[in-house]
Amino acid sequence: MDLFERLSNNKGTVSSALGKELAIQVLAGDDLMLEKAVELTRYDLDNVESKNIRAGAAKIVEIVAEKSPELVAPYLESLLLALEAKEPQTRWMVIRSFGFCATMNEAAAKEAMPYAQKYIKEKEGLCIAGAADLYLGDYGTLSRENTAYVLPILLEAIETCVKNEEDWIIESLIKISAHMKGDEIDQVMPFLMQYSVASKKSTIKRVEKFMKCVGVRPKERWGKTSEKQ
Numbered sequence: 001m002d003l004f005e006r007l008s009n010n011k012g013t014v015s016s017a018l019g020k021e022l023a024i025q026v027l028a029g030d031d032l033m034l035e036k037a038v039e040l041t042r043y044d045l046d047n048v049e050s051k052n053i054r055a056g057a058a059k060i061v062e063i064v065a066e067k068s069p070e071l072v073a074p075y076l077e078s079l080l081l082a083l084e085a086k087e088p089q090t091r092w093m094v095i096r097s098f099g100f101c102a103t104m105n106e107a108a109a110k111e112a113m114p115y116a117q118k119y120i121k122e123k124e125g126l127c128i129a130g131a132a133d134l135y136l137g138d139y140g141t142l143s144r145e146n147t148a149y150v151l152p153i154l155l156e157a158i159e160t161c162v163k164n165e166e167d168w169i170i171e172s173l174i175k176i177s178a179h180m181k182g183d184e185i186d187q188v189m190p191f192l193m194q195y196s197v198a199s200k201k202s203t204i205k206r207v208e209k210f211m212k213c214v215g216v217r218p219k220e221r222w223g224k225t226s227e228k229q
Contacts, residue, residue: 137172
């Protein structure tokens with residue numbers, strides 16, 4: 001049975017398990033399967049009935065991109081069209097793949113930026129907005145220039161943050177923290193202050209991690225101008 005046939009019946013809990021199984025085959029050296037999976041992420045884009053095929057292929061690509069980004073990086077331009085898929089599942093897995101591969105193919109990774117801005121603005125759902133946030137962090141962490149580029153988009157995400165999106169925004173702020181200047185840290189501090197006493201311990205830990213990364217001691221300097229320049 002070829003990849004297309006296997007993904008045609010790709011639904012529910014079977015979907016994730018199948019994606020992991022097939023990704024393992026790619027990681028073991030099946031380059032042809034990866035090439036076919038990339039192709040299928042953009043298969044029959046206007047047909048909602050084909051979403052299981054696209055999403056299943058995107059799952060394979062995402063897993064491989066996270067584990068071995070060098071394998072997926074050469075295919076980023078071929079994956080761009082998949083960012084226009086009707087179903088959010090395909091789009092969020094593909095844009096995460098762009099983030100994972102940013103270190104390997106920075107120029108191609110940047111081409112997904114308009115899509116990230118669109119997903120953040122439209123707030124179609126937490127998963128896709130959060131994936132866009134994380135992509136910004138992955139791209140922004142590469143350099144000071146990249147950080148300056150993505151920060152205004154993250155500030156937009158902060159302004160329109162939906163419930164539980166804060167975790168992924170903060171995660172991205174942690175990623176770019178090494179390149180942030182003092183005035184930029186001050187810009188995000190009011191947002192972080194909101195979650196210093198969040199109901200979720202994982203959110204508080206993320207806030208504390210950011211503060212530690214930028215050299216701000218929460219108890220002594222919370223909300224004050226940072227010393228980092």
